[in-house]
Every structure is written in C-alpha cells, then in structure tokens.
Amino acid sequence: MTSTVSSPKRWIVLAMVIVATTIGMMSFAAPFALLPVWIRELGLSKAQAGLLSGLWYLPGIVVALPAGWAFDRYPPRRIMLGLWLLIVAGMACMAISTSFVALCLGRLLFSTGMNAHMVGAPKILGNWFAGRRELGLVMGLYTLAFTSGIFVSLRLLGPVAERSGSAPAVQMLAATTLAGLLLVAAIPGAPDHAIASPASATAVQRQTFAPWSLGVGTWLLALAYFGYSIGTEAYLTFTPDLLVGRGIPVGAAAEAVGSYAIVAVILKPILSAFLTRERARWFTAMAVTAALLSVLLLFVNAPPGVSAAAMGVSLALGMPSLMALPNFVLPAARAGQAYGLYQLLYSLGFLAQPLVGATVDWTGSYAAGYAVVAVYLVIGYAVLLPYVRTLRATDVADAAGVPTR
Numbered sequence: 001m002t003s004t005v006s007s008p009k010r011w012i013v014l015a016m017v018i019v020a021t022t023i024g025m026m027s028f029a030a031p032f033a034l035l036p037v038w039i040r041e042l043g044l045s046k047a048q049a050g051l052l053s054g055l056w057y058l059p060g061i062v063v064a065l066p067a068g069w070a071f072d073r074y075p076p077r078r079i080m081l082g083l084w085l086l087i088v089a090g091m092a093c094m095a096i097s098t099s100f101v102a103l104c105l106g107r108l109l110f111s112t113g114m115n116a117h118m119v120g121a122p123k124i125l126g127n128w129f130a131g132r133r134e135l136g137l138v139m140g141l142y143t144l145a146f147t148s149g150i151f152v153s154l155r156l157l158g159p160v161a162e163r164s165g166s167a168p169a170v171q172m173l174a175a176t177t178l179a180g181l182l183l184v185a186a187i188p189g190a191p192d193h194a195i196a197s198p199a200s201a202t203a204v205q206r207q208t209f210a211p212w213s214l215g216v217g218t219w220l221l222a223l224a225y226f227g228y229s230i231g232t233e234a235y236l237t238f239t240p241d242l243l244v245g246r247g248i249p250v251g252a253a254a255e256a257v258g259s260y261a262i263v264a265v266i267l268k269p270i271l272s273a274f275l276t277r278e279r280a281r282w283f284t285a286m287a288v289t290a291a292l293l294s295v296l297l298l299f300v301n302a303p304p305g306v307s308a309a310a311m312g313v314s315l316a317l318g319m320p321s322l323m324a325l326p327n328f329v330l331p332a333a334r335a336g337q338a339y340g341l342y343q344l345l346y347s348l349g350f351l352a353q354p355l356v357g358a359t360v361d362w363t364g365s366y367a368a369g370y371a372v373v374a375v376y377l378v379i380g381y382a383v384l385l386p387y388v389r390t391l392r393a394t395d396v397a398d399a400a401g402v403p404t405r
Contacts, residue, residue, distance in 0.1 A: 025149025050357025060347025068340020140272020151261030158254030227379025263312025287318025
C-alpha cells in the first residue's frame with residue numbers, strides 16, 4: 001500500500017536516521033584509528049586488540065533477534081531511546097577508562113545499544129518507504145551513514161590521538177553520542193501507524209517471534225551479510241596497523257585507509273538509484289569481487305590509496321544491496337526479524353575478528369591474516385545461490401493482513 005504520509009516528512013525521517021547512525025558509527029570505528037595508540041599506551045597484543053574490536057559483535061548474539069521482533073511489534077522511537085541511553089553510557093565509560101578492562105566494559109555497553117539500533121534503523125526506513133520505487137536509493141543513502149561515520153572517525157581520531165593520546169579522542173566521541181540521543185528523541189513517532197492499513201496493523205499486532213520461519217533464502221542472505229561485513233571491517237580494522245608497520249605514521253595510515261570513503265560517498269547515491277530487487281544480488285557479488293581485489297592490492301606494492309579506492313567501490317555496491325534485500329523480499333511486518341537475523345550472524349564476528357589478529361600473532365605475517373579476511377569475503381557470494389534467487393516477498397498476504405509462515 002502506498003504511504004499517505006507527506007513526502008517531506010519521510011525524507012526528514014531519513015535524514016534524522018542517517019545522522020544518528022553516523023554518530024553511532026563514529027564510535028564503532030574508534031578502534032580502526034585508535035588501536036595503534038591503545039597498543040602503545042596499554043601494551044596490548046594484536047589478539048587483545050582484535051578482542052577489543054570484536055566486542056562490538058558479542059551483544060548481537062543475545063539482542064539481535066529479540067530487537068528485530070520488538071521493532072516489528074512495538075513503536076520504534078520508544079525502543080530507540082532506551083538503546084541510545086546504553087550507547088551514551090558505554091562511550092562515557094570508555095572516555096574515563098585507564099585500563100583494558102574498562103575499555104572493554106564501555107565497548108560492550110556501547111555495542112549492546114548500537115547492535116540493536118542497526119536492526120531498527122533499516123526497519124524504520126522500510127516502514128516509511130514501503131512499496132515505493134525509491135526504496136533502493138533510500139537504503140543507499142542510509143548506508144552513507146556507515147561510510148561517513150567511519151570516515152570522520154578515521155580522519156579526526158588518528159591525528160588527535162597522535163598529538164594528545166587516546167583519551168581526548170574518546171571524550172570527543174562521548175560528547176557526540178549525547179547529541180545523538182537528543183536527535184533520536186526528536187524522531188517522529190511510530191511510522192508503522194503512519195503507513196499501515198487497519199488490516200496490516202492487526203497483522204503486526206499478531207506477529208510472533210519466529211525467525212526460523214523466514215526461509216532458507218533469508219538465512220543465506222544473513223550468512224552473506226556476515227561474511228561480507230566481517231571481511232570488510234577486518235580490512236578497515238587492521239590495515240592502518242599494517243601500514244604503520246611499513247613505516248607510515250599513524251595519522252597518515254588512518255587517512256590513507258579512510259580515503260575509501262570518498263569513493264563510496266560519491267558512488268553510493270549514483271549506483272543505488274539503479275538498485276532493484278532483481279539487481280540486488282548482482283550488486284552484492286560485484287562488491288565481493290571488488291573487496292577481494294582491495295585485499296590483493298595491499299600485497300602487490302600498490303599505493304595504499306588504490307587499495308582503499310577498490311574498497312570504496314565495493315562498499316558503494318555491497319552495503320546498499322545487502323541492506324535493501326530484506327525490505328525487497330519480505331513484507332514490512334517481517335523485515336525487522338530478518339534484520340535481527342542479519343545482526344545475529346554478523347555478531348559471530350566476536351569470534352571471527354580476533355581470529356585475524358591471532359593469525360598475525362601466530363604467524364608473524366599480515367599476509368596470513370588477510371588470507372582469513374579473504375575467506376570471510378568469499379562467503380558473500382552466497383547471495384548467488386538458488387534459494388536466494390527464488391526468494392520472493394509475500395506482499396499480497398501482508399496487504400491483506402494474513403500472517404506469513
């Protein structure tokens with residue numbers, strides 16, 4: 001059913017969700033720029049560094065699926081406010097920490113809130129833009145928040161930490177999350193109520209917690225999301241340290257890796273305008289190929305910026321398509337559980353990310369660690385399997401208010 005909500009209000013909600021997600025992603029990306037500094041200040045091993053980064057994933061194992069069900073069932077704004085209180089508390093803890101344990105505790109609190117936010121944000125946008133032809137573009141614009149947050153984090157935190165240490169950089173992030181909480185509090189109430197017909201609203205109220213009923217294709221999508229996300233994030237986590245080991249200063253290494261965002265920001269809106277349900281799988285496959293090329297370029301003496309540019313192309317293709325697919329192939333009343341499934345498998349990065357750092361520690365070679373990264377990326381090709389190709393949305397049943405099975 002086409003939304004009766006005014007077009008400006010939909011786009012205002014999109015802008016607010018993008019800004020809030022950007023703020024959260026700045027804190028998520030803090031280890032990308034600060035790991036070399038924390039290693040120096042606290043004497044961390046590469047495995048400990050990978051563990052600190054990997055704590056981002058751990059809470060999703062517990063909260064992802066319940067969050068998906070809750071965002072399908074209850075007003076999203078109310079849930080978001082509670083999540084952002086956790087985000088602010090976590091970053092405040094990290095800002096005053098002086099030990100590895102305190103950093104881990106703050107990272108865990110932050111990650112609990114932000115993992116659930118990552119389930120709810122695309123669900124909210126799917127509700128506001130359900131059935132509209134610009135949904136692919138909307139998801140492309142939304143994923144600009146991932147790129148922008150990581151880019152700003154890499155560009156700002158590295159130089160600040162190089163001059164003054166890690167504490168001022170993390171304190172700056174804590175202040176931005178407080179601003180994010182105020183922004184989330186201003187997001188208009190439940191878009192479900194604005195777009196749903198009485199019949200479909202009743203279907204939402206009857207919605208049960210049943211992620212196992214989403215179908216093999218949806219589980220394969222979640223597996224592909226896991227592999228692609230873990231691989232690309234491991235690249236962003238460890239490449240600055242790889243470059244520092246080659247004699248590049250911390251700030252310059254962070255800026256070189258962060259330059260991927262320039263390419264991604266330029267290409268995402270352009271490419272996403274052509275993103276449809278039929279093309280989404282092929283967008284993802286091309287993204288995996290570009291990410292593998294980016295890893296290869298690190299070891300053939302190419303300039304770091306060339307590798308980063310290939311990663312930018314990859315993320316311009318891959319994140320919009322993967323984020324749009326649940327809204328393309330499932331009715332709006334079930335998409336939240338699909339995003340919860342995404343976040344659940346993605347949360348297995350708690351084990352996957354430290355494996356990259358541990359492989360470097362064991363072998364003394366970053367080449368071995370990036371071989372693990374490449375294996376993760378290849379999992380993204382799961383989107384090409386027949387179960388995903390034949391997966392279709394049950395839009396007719398949803399519009400009639402019939403619960404899907």
